[in-house]
Amino acid sequence: MYAVEFETDITSRYLEIKDYDKLANKHAKVIILVEDDSGDTQKAGGSLEEFERIKAKRKHLPAVDKNIDVDAIANEANRDIF
Incomplete structure (x- = not known):
C-alpha cells in the first residue's frame, strides 16, 4: 500500500483526487487532519483534573489483557466498516 498525500483549501463539499484513474476501484483509507484554531482541544482535556476524573x-x-493486539482488532474493524 502506498500513501497519497495532498494539501488543499476546502472550498466545496467535494475534493478532487489527482491521478484518480490510477486509484479508481481500489481500497483506500482516507484521513483528513485539520488544524483547530478554536482552542477546543485545550478545553477537552488539557488539565490534570480532567484526566483524573x-x-x-x-x-x-x-x-484488558496485555497480550491483545489492539492494532489488529482496529484493522479488522476498519475492514468490516470500510
Missing part, C-alpha cells in the same frame, strides 16, 4: 470514571471497567 476520566480515570476514576473508567476504574470499574475490567482490565
